[in-house]
Amino acid sequence: KQEVTQIPAALSVPEGENLVLNCSFTDSAIYNLQWFRQDPGKGLTSLLLIQSSQREQTSGRLNASLDKSSGRSTLYIAASQPGDSATYLCAVTSPRGGSNYKLTFGKGTLLTVNP
Amino acid sequence: DAGVTQSPTHLIKTRGQQVTLRCSPISGHKSVSWYQQVLGQGPQFIFQYYEKEERGRGNFPDRFSARQFPNYSSELNVNALLLGDSALYLCASSLERQYEQYFGPGTRLTVT
Numbered sequence: 671k672q673e674v675t676q677i678p679a680a681l682s683v684p685e686g687e688n689l690v691l692n693c694s695f696t697d698s699a700i701y702n703l704q705w706f707r708q709d710p711g712k713g714l715t716s717l718l719l720i721q722s723s724q725r726e727q728t729s730g731r732l733n734a735s736l737d738k739s740s741g742r743s744t745l746y747i748a749a750s751q752p753g754d755s756a757t758y759l760c761a762v763t764s765p766r767g768g769s770n771y772k773l774t775f776g777k778g779t780l781l782t783v784n785p
Numbered sequence: 786d787a788g789v790t791q792s793p794t795h796l797i798k799t800r801g802q803q804v805t806l807r808c809s810p811i812s813g814h815k816s817v818s819w820y821q822q823v824l825g826q827g828p829q830f831i832f833q834y835y836e837k838e839e840r841g842r843g844n845f846p847d848r849f850s851a852r853q854f855p856n857y858s859s860e861l862n863v864n865a866l867l868l869g870d871s872a873l874y875l876c877a878s879s880l881e882r883q884y885e886q887y888f889g890p891g892t893r894l895t896v897t
Contacts, residue, residue, distance in 0.1 A: 674827070701883050713789075713875060714828070714888040759827055763883060771883040772818065772841055775827030 672697045672764050676776035683750055684784050691745040691779045693760030698738050701763040701771060705734050705745050708757045708778070717758075718745070750783045757781070787811070789878050789889035797895045798866050806861045806892045810878030816840075817859040818886065819851060820875040828875055834859055835882050866896045 673696045683689055693703075702721045706714040718727045718734040720743070726735040733746040747754060757780050761773040790809045798804050810817050816835045820828035833841035834853035853859045857878075863870055873893050877886040 702885075704885065706888070711873070711893070713791075713890040714877075716885060716887060719885045761827070763886075772830040772833060772843065773820070773828070773877075773886060774830070777825070777827045 672700075672762060672774045674760060674762060674774050674776040676758075676760055676779050678779060679777065680780040680782075682782040682784065685750060685752060687750050687783075688746070688748050689750055689781070691747070691758050691760075691781070693743040693745070693776055695741045695743075695762050695774075697764060698741050699764060700738065703734075703736055703743050703760065703762050704773070705732075705743075706759040706761065708759060710757075714759065747781075750781075752783045752785050755781055755783050789876055789887055791874075791876050791889040791892050793892060794890070795893045795895075797897060799897055800866055800868060802866050803862065803864045804866060804894060806863075806874050806876075806894070808859045808861070808876030808878075808889060810857050810859070810876075811887055814878035814880050814887075815857055816879045816882045816884075817853055817857065818877045818879075819859070819861050820877065821845070822873045822875060822891075823871075831861070833882065840882060863894075868896050870894065871896045 705717045720736040731748040757778040759778045761775040818833040819831040822828040830843040832851045837853045848864045873891045876889045
């Protein structure tokens, strides 16, 4: 059974700081990995998608890496801004080669960027 | 282009009642999935539909059912509501089942 863990559960940083969010998963047979952002009481916004054959993806100030063999991904946020405050969720699509391409989520990291 | 839409936005029901939630996928997307998110947790997979057929089911009781229509929109039905069914219900669509999933704003269900 796939399990996804996100560390830390919460993070508070001053504006302008670079930061890293961590995600680990137990079964490396994934199809892809997605990072999402969720504002309180809202739906999920897809930030980055990394295919299992890729090592990293970049979008603006965000960079996500994937090490499938070790079951780890990191989301790097450069020059953080108060508007980045939200919960960040990591999810993997698995199993590769299976018939059920469901997303398995971690519990998320609650990020607060202080002005 | 319009994103994934869900209705209603909020819903309050009483224990034992039945509820139907609706989802319209992004135009051209054939796959719709449903997730339940309780406060403080990540979303949990309920169903996946592709080309109007159920292709996956999560660990939820038979009180939960869903269907997909010819226009690829979908409904999630929950019977005999329990207090524990109170959650944010999220719908996601994708071009194919294994591709990037795009989520709607969710339906907040409160069971009293």
